[in-house]
Amino acid sequence: MIPFPMIPEQKTRIGTPIIPRNKKDPTQSARQVSRMFNDIESRYLDVKRRLKALFDVRMTGRERVDNCQQSWLMCNNEDAEPTLYQVNAGTYIYDMTAAQLADLLQVVQTILDDALLDGGSQNLWALSYVAAEYERGTHAAYTNLAVQSSAYASQTTLVALLSTAVYQNQIASAFISTYSDWKGISDSARADLANIIADAIGRGINPRETASIISKRLDVSMGRAKTIAQTEQVGALRQAQWNETDWASERLGLRAGLMWLSALKATTRSWHAARHGHVYTTEEVRNFYAENGNRYNCYCSQIPCLLNQDGSIYNEGLAERLAKERKEWADAA
Ligand SMILES: [Zn+2]
Numbered sequence: 096m097i098p099f100p101m102i103p104e105q106k107t108r109i110g111t112p113i114i115p116r117n118k119k120d121p122t123q124s125a126r127q128v129s130r131m132f133n134d135i136e137s138r139y140l141d142v143k144r145r146l147k148a149l150f151d152v153r154m155t156g157r158e159r160v161d162n163c164q165q166s167w168l169m170c171n172n173e174d175a176e177p178t179l180y181q182v183n184a185g186t187y188i189y190d191m192t193a194a195q196l197a198d199l200l201q202v203v204q205t206i207l208d209d210a211l212l213d214g215g216s217q218n219l220w221a222l223s224y225v226a227a228e229y230e231r232g233t234h235a236a237y238t239n240l241a242v243q244s245s246a247y248a249s250q251t252t253l254v255a256l257l258s259t260a261v262y263q264n265q266i267a268s269a270f271i272s273t274y275s276d277w278k279g280i281s282d283s284a285r286a287d288l289a290n291i292i293a294d295a296i297g298r299g300i301n302p303r304e305t306a307s308i309i310s311k312r313l314d315v316s317m318g319r320a321k322t323i324a325q326t327e328q329v330g331a332l333r334q335a336q337w338n339e340t341d342w343a344s345e346r347l348g349l350r351a352g353l354m355w356l357s358a359l360k361a362t363t364r365s366w367h368a369a370r371h372g373h374v375y376t377t378e379e380v381r382n383f384y385a386e387n388g389n390r391y392n393c394y395c396s397q398i399p400c401l402l403n404q405d406g407s408i409y410n411e412g413l414a415e416r417l418a419k420e421r422k423e424w425a426d427a428a
Pocket of ligand 1: 392
């Protein structure tokens with residue numbers, strides 16, 4: 096062993112960080128994410144069924160045969176590029192008043208909110224998934240730090256960690272951002288559908304065609320919802336790992352950093368893969384995720400890692416192994 100100055104707490108031993116078994120999924124959250132995806136799919140299915148029933152009753156009128164024009168309908172869902180759908184305009188005359196249209200749009204909003212904001216701001220359906228990941232991240236950080244430091248293991252219990260005020264505050268703040276994410280998804284879906292319905296009525300696009308476009312637009316919204324869900328879940332898991340790394344350093348005077356583990360997939364962004372096996376401070380990691388959309392569709396993980404006094408990785412064998420993986424990915428890209 097190479098001698099280096101150690102604080103007394105670290106002198107006993109430094110163990111090797113636990114590297115997740117499935118290298119393609121360093122956060123080990125594939126199962127949890129797909130469970131939330133299933134939930135999202137059933138919510139959108141429910142929206143589609145309820146909207147269909149609503150339109151069958153409310154969007155009535157009569158067909159016209161003489162006046163069909165090929166035309167286009169432009170749809171937009173917030174940040175995304177607008178999409179054009181080819182439609183047959185002038186084939187239908189709706190017998191709806193402006194007041195009936197306004198009322199219909201109100202019901203559309205209720206249907207979307209029932210599904211996507213189920214539980215409301217205090218008990219949103221998505222929160223249980225986010226909280227579970229936060230807890231899993233804390234548990235993973237705990238396990239990893241306990242393996243590396245006997246001082247940590249002897250002075251920390253998971254139950255105590257989960258009941259601290261800072262932990263509870265983190266959950267509360269995650270809840271606020273989760274609610275605002277889902278509010279955004281519901282609002283932009285409503286705006287998108289309201290446009291389509293108003294346009295369809297104004298331009299005489301028949302109910303069948305209108306329903307088919309609405310169904311496609313809901314699929315677009317669902318895709319966005321899944322991206323947000325994955326970002327929230329894995330984001331919560333990462334946050335928990337970062338926080339416990341910081342808090343353990345403060346509580347016990349450990350010298351700990353965050354070791355970056357990339358999924359090293361074919362689709363991994365090069366600047367994410369380039370971090371594989373390197374150690375960063377929590378601040379550096381937070382800054383990374385704050386920019387360039389880095390937090391979306393990211394499968395990277397950061398695990399707590401005890402360091403030498405000079406900030407280098409204690410376990411050189413591990414550092415070399417990860418450097419080799421990093422190089423192999425770069426050579427294959
Ligand atoms: Zn990444």
